Amino acid sequence: MKNILSIKNLRKTYHTKNDEIVAVENFSYDFKEGNIIAIVGPSGCGKSTILNIIGNLINKSDGELIFNDDCKIGYMLQEDCLFPFRTIIKNCLLGLEIKKEISSKNINYANQLLKKYGLYDFKNKYPNTLSGGMKQRVALIRTLVCNPNLILLDEPFSAIDYQTRLLLSDDIYKIIKEENKTAILITHNIEEAVALADNIIVLSNRPSKIKNIYTINLFDKSIPSINRRDKNFNYYCDLIWKDIDFNV
């Protein structure tokens, strides 16, 4: 399999008035196309920092990022970030509008996704009429309509309830696999990482270095909700749990 992205010796130092914080140090990893790679680690260790650098939202201090030529990034944030003054469909098309890629084909795709997620009837409504899970789905559609092949997910489920969370992870998993996309998932939930990911990177405390890398081999790899019942599931959870230095 090709690499969609290779990171070599990444370092990020934040400079503030009274301090200098090394958030990431010596981070190297090859992201394989078609995989779901989860990054787990204690909170504040620098996970979002890595994702923001990949998404070109902040500058790196040092190191190298080599993207595959046809790499198109889509970013899904922790909050849904829907614009309250835009209708649902208009929210879905925001990214396309900004990239000036509005076309009837793309609009069709957005409508198709809205139907698939049971949001079509709310198309012309405003976000304040939706539940948290629905909003997060709209955010997912907004990311997908731009047709990215590398999707960055920064704790995309942390703001929603457990039930919706399981359903959404199944959905996201299916989309990523069906459409042969690559995803980098940040989470502090170990079970979620094991259920979704092909590879898991465990980070140490700040400045985050790679502590361990796992390839998840389940007996019968399927959608996340079924993976959770796999025999090997708990084995990996335990392993990773012991790896993380939870600073209590």
Place this chain on the structure above:
Amino acid sequence: MYSYEHKVFIKKNKNYKLLVNFCQFTLIIFFIYLWQFLADKNYINVFILSSPKRIIDTLIKLHISNNLYHHILITIYETMISFILGTVIGFFIASLLWWNKFLFKVLEPYLTVLNSLPKIALGPIIIIWGGAGIKSIIIMALLISTIITIINVTEYFNNIDQNKLKLLKSFNANKKQIYFKLVFPSAISGIINTLKINISMSLIGVTMGEFLVSKEGIGYLIVYGSQTFNLNLVITGVIVLSIISALMYYIVFYIEKKLKH
């Protein structure tokens, strides 16, 4: 169909509202009645404190001499001009300050000083600049409403949700797109508060301007009344002014209600 319990709840709510309205109405009637009563019995000096009957007489006189509506219209006209200009100019400058953070940092202390400066102190200068006419009045009102708009709108612009900004940046949005897709529309939905403040600021500014220079308008009536020791005219002017400001407030309130649906 609603349950009996719900109907009782609605009814209670309605009765409560009715009671509030009733008390509001009674209060003003009682106040007017008391005022007239004290005046009739000579407990108060009508020469200084006027009385409801005298105010009505004054209104009728103004109505007959056909002056009342002229003065009201002049004041409303000046207020609307300053309100609209102040809002537009204020919004425009706030946008510039959002666009250029450096400019904002440089000008911030000056804005704060200008905002806290009592604008009436500039009156004499404004008269020299703008002459003794409508121009000076509008400058005075603009000074007040524009600066407060700049400060409010800038505050609004600078408090845009960082995550939404991040989202737009993840789509590689440029500054112009960020302004038109997020910053401006968010501020528009919050603008109504600025409008509410602005309309009263404009009226305050116009009245101050009319005190200073004018030959027409409600502010002028009040000043003229005090110069000729006609306290009936002064108090009538104040009452007309409060009716105008209440009307303007309710118009903005009505627009707000419309916008929210």
